[in-house]
Amino acid sequence: MEKMLEIRWHGRGGQGAKTAALLLGEAAMQAGKYVQAFPEYGPERMGAPVQSFDRISGEPITLHCSVTNPEVVVVLDPSLMEVVDVTAGLAEDGVLLINTPKSPAEMRKQLSWQGDKFYTVDASAIALETIKRNVPNTCMMGALLRVTQLMDFENLLEDTRHKLEKKFKNRPEIVEGNMIAIRRAYEEVKLQ
Numbered sequence: 001m002e003k004m005l006e007i008r009w010h011g012r013g014g015q016g017a018k019t020a021a022l023l024l025g026e027a028a029m030q031a032g033k034y035v036q037a038f039p040e041y042g043p044e045r046m047g048a049p050v051q052s053f054d055r056i057s058g059e060p061i062t063l064h065c066s067v068t069n070p071e072v073v074v075v076l077d078p079s080l081m082e083v084v085d086v087t088a089g090l091a092e093d094g095v096l097l098i099n100t101p102k103s104p105a106e107m108r109k110q111l112s113w114q115g116d117k118f119y120t121v122d123a124s125a126i127a128l129e130t131i132k133r134n135v136p137n138t139c140m141m142g143a144l145l146r147v148t149q150l151m152d153f154e155n156l157l158e159d160t161r162h163k164l165e166k167k168f169k170n171r172p173e174i175v176e177g178n179m180i181a182i183r184r185a186y187e188e189v190k191l192q
Contacts, residue, residue, distance in 0.1 A: 004057035005150065006067045009140075010086045011076035014046040016137025020074075021052035024141055024150075027159040028056045031151045036061050049084055056150065074144055075099060076123070076136050078107070087113040095147055097189070099123040099136045104192035119147050121189040123181075130184065131177035142182035143189040157182060 007024070011017030018039040025037025036055040053067040069089040075098040080086060090096060095117040098107055104118040121143040123136035131138075138160065145153050161179055168174045 004055055004059070004061060005072065005148070006070045007054040007056070007072040007074065007144075008067045008070040008089075009052040009054075009074045009076065010080050010084060011050055011052070011137070012046075012080065013048045013050050014135070015076045016135050017050055017052045017074075017076055020076075020137035020141050021054050023138070023160050023163060024144070024156075025054050025056070026163060027156045028054070028151060030159045031155055033057060033151075034059060034061050036063075040066055049080055071095065072144070072148060073097070074140050076140055078102075081110060087111060090115070093117070095119070097121070097140065097143055097147055099140060101125060103190055108192065116192070117147065118192045119143065119189050121185050123185055126181050126184045126188070130181040131174060138178045139181045139185035142185035146186045146189050147191070153186060 009017040009021050021037045025035040029035045034057045039052040055061050072095040073086055073090050075086050078098055078100045090113060092115045094115055096113060096115060097119045100107060100120050101122040102120060104120050107120055108118060123139035124134050126139045127136045128134055145156055157179060161175060164175045164178055
């Protein structure tokens with residue numbers, strides 16, 4: 001039986017944590033996995049802390065609750081670490097991925113979490129350069145795939161391209177910018 005992978009995304013309203021969780025879940029489903037992908041938020045406004053979750057497994061998933069002990073935590077906005085314990089429930093052998101220009105060693109000084117799988121990527125800078133907006137969600141998907149090897153990278157790109165082409169029918173530059181952003185983050189993610 002294949003172990004279920006649980007991922008918790010931390011972001012602020014408008015940064016795309018919900019969209020990233022859904023895109024990743026849909027790509028995993030296309031790869032033949034069982035998936036749950038869902039947000040957890042109330043009437044939050046733009047900029048308020050939000051969480052989204054993915055569960056990905058080779059077997060049917062029977063849990064129907066929030067992810068409290070994730071194997072992977074993805075942080076889209078490092079300022080959240082001042083108000084949210086992003087590492088809550090993350091085991092020492094888990095994966096922590098943070099959007100920041102800082103190195104994992106610099107970021108470690110801000111956290112009490114001591115796991116070895118600590119990664120950073122400057123997803124905001126990549127997003128600004130490629131899609132002209134500070135929406136780091138697709139960048140973080142690329143970095144996440146690099147550090148977890150969750151699925152085939154080219155399959156994720158293809159599935160994400162297909163979904164974005166539907167959403168942005170008359171905006172091919174947004175689709176292409178996101179494809180470049182995903183690939184750059186995959187290549188530029190830093191580990192400690």
